[in-house]
Amino acid sequence: YDTYGFPMELTEEIAGENGMTIDTDGFEAAMKEQQERARAARADVSAKVATPDTTKLDQSKLVNDPSATKASIVMIGKGGVEVDTAAAGEEVTIIVDNNPFHAEGGGQLGDTGTLSGEKGKAQVTDAKALPNGLVYLIATVDEGTLQTGDAVDVTVHQTRHLNLARNHTATHLLQAALRKVLGNHVNQAGSLVTPDHLRFDFTHFSPVTQAELDAIENLVNEEILKNIPVTIEEMSIDDAKEKGAMALFGEKYGDVVRVVSVDDFSCELCGGSHVDNTSVIGSFRITGESGTGSGVRRIEAVTGAAALALAKNESRELQQLADMLKAKVGDTTAKLEALLAQAKGLEKELAQLKKDAAMSDMDSILAGKEDIGGVSVITAEAQADSMDNLRDLADSVLDKAGSGVVLLGMVHDDKVNFVCKVAKADVKRGLHAGKIIKAAAQAAGGNGGGRPDMAQAGGKEPEKLADALKAGADAVRELLG
Template sequence: TETIDTEADRFARTLEQGMDQFEKIESRGGKAISGADAFRLHDTFGFPLELTRELAAERGVEVDEEGFRSEMAGQRERSRHAVTHGWALAKDIPTSEFTGYQELTSETRVAGIRRSGEGVDSAVEGDVVDVFLERTPFYAESGGQVGDTGIITTPSGRFRVEDTQKPSEGAFAHLGTVITGEVRVGEKATAAVDDKRRRQVMRHHSATHLLHKALRETLGERVVQKGSWVGPDHTTFDIPLNRAISKDELHRINRRVMEKVREALPFHESQKPYKDAVAQGAMHLFEEKYGDIVRVVCFGDWTCELCGGTHVRNTADIGTAVIVSESSIGSGLRRIDMVVGESADELVARDRDLLSEMARSFNAGPEAIPERIRALRAELKEKERELARVRDQLQTARVGGGDGFVVKHGRVDYVAQSVEASNIDELKAYADRYLERVKSGVVTLVAGDKFVIKVSNDLVSQFDATRLKDLFGTGGGRPQLVSGKLTVPAQEAFRRLEEALA
């Protein structure tokens, strides 16, 4: 009874403080309670968003819930920062027994709650906090595998787990939001991992083990994992290699992975002394720090690695595996991107639909599409060359026919003229034609906000184009030719040029 009375008194004080603050906010006038104000009511005074919404409706004003959610997202990022930085030195972070290798739902108890790095006794609807459990099936991000998501349910509330991190050894921080009611330290809880998402992550992680082995078979034993990221939608795998992996090699690697998927190799794991595991040939990362006892993960007798991640029970559970791409991520490093399971099935279906659409467009079978594309590209290049020839002839005709062509005379002959040109290359081509007629002089042409200055070779020592450009705007080039963008009206630029050459 004493505990209930204390809780009631605390809630009454919270309500009173929140009401005072709400009245102050509402008295400012306005048609809505801002997201920042709603968040401050919630975060500082424990005022639930639902209550703010009801009070606002009674007074005929709205609540900026989008802004509230944005503020919440900001707090979530601050909270995550606290996990990886602020908590590293904390001595009182509760540790958890990890049950996620055996089950995806565990009966447990709430061991701790933290808000922005500070311990609290409870969290209410809308609170963004980190929950710690005595036992947890949630895998914390480690070894390249993302953290689990899911739901934690207690008798008084529900908590949505949006990420799981390891602030210290043995500690599992479940990051997320209270979605209904209240979650309290000491309560019994049911922790349920998002089953579908976890299984997709497991498929991708197991596939990276097959990929690693296939890469070493195809490219040589020197190829070892330098990094990886394993998520529910795709996985990336980094290796040391100072060249691109050929298309043929990628096909062979992908085929090898799928061979092992179809062989349905069974998963088995064991705990061994580190030295024994390495001596028996288990793959490991030389940069990684391992304990005296390690977990060895194998698929059949084809591949064994030191790994703490979660995996499928049989390689057949991986389903389809597709290498999407390989690319350079730095000097001597290549990255392979791969999708498996549902993600791969969706990719194959999209590619099949695209191929069918292209076949209909070309009125040809799928096997004829590459040749049709090559023919179209060749035809396009020929059309571009033909267009360039026509444009060149037109420019020559316009300049040769005196189309607006005026040579002005100062210390040297020069042309200062606006022309029609769609790009800087066309403008440079016009400058070539004009200078052919002037022979010795300076040609300055403007089209829209672009300009070109070209100086005949015999005058470069006297009139450097890179200096003349300052009369027109910004740009670059060499003493004979510069191009750039006008920063003054064209007529003003031409006037400046006339003064400079007078």
């Protein structure tokens, strides 16, 4: 329930159908424990990333410059308290005056990198922003010490940063393509932009078909191949709306907003990092489509090197398949279709052979007929491999016998299965297939029941099949009185 959202009521219904009940008190207790764990975890995370009071800082002197390589440390915090020095092994928050790190936001992860000074070095594991826009770094000192006022070399992990930018710009292209293919009712319902892949949730009333996914993927790749500059402008919210910029429903925006545009294909309000030109994305591949809730779908995709790696893996697997089929790559579909058709024909032939083998027991089964109270009763072990074949055999035996009771059992997968048929005329005499088969199944460690004229059941003790068949015959005697 907590991890996947599977309704407790549905669990309760399924359990009831299988003769079980739900421990509601236990569920409520477990949920309470989980809520307490979640609150504690949030508190731990908040304590780790809490910043000291930053109101004393002159924010006008703090610059966000993606090209910056040198800066000075203006504040260090540990556990939400300002400190002067951070030593090796300590996780701290750091604010620098010239910041090249892009902060987490809009579904995009923050940048990572390093800070290196004369006395120490730290690994930046995330970049976040306060509500007023002030960017702070989460870092772990791994060498020496860092102090407030230290001059440091700042280095952003550029490959990771570029992969984030690729995936974020591709997310914008994806949303525009979704609206063009599926309709203008599509709106963003959530997103995640990582260096490895992107995830986009959107409003839509049904699963996206493969043909629609192909059209969406093609549209995005067409814009990538057009080599279009990505423009980023700051303007008033009114000008942005007039320009047609897409905004997130329920999101709060200031008077001045950042608008990211790809020609006339995509225009959105966004604070994330982006490529300068669509061609930098390389290529775009959709890797999955699924539903996350009522009226919300999710698309996952990759770009750049990840898309290339996916294509290489698929090509390798296709070549392996071709080698296994002893065919050329271009002929694998036709060869596989031919093999599947051949296998289907063989399955039908095998099924018929098994059915014929079961029917070949007909004479020996009929020979075991006995008269119980004037009713023809046939009980026998059958050589069948499925319930379908066992039912067919029981039908045929009853047809041959003309009337009476047929109870057949078979051993399959370390279990025993039974089918019982009673002729309509004998049902009127008080015989009941469900009661007969119940007696047989119970003798073999199982249970069951069914209609007066037909029933099936199973047991867990195949070694007691003979005893079970005898129990079925005894049940006939009891029913006839």
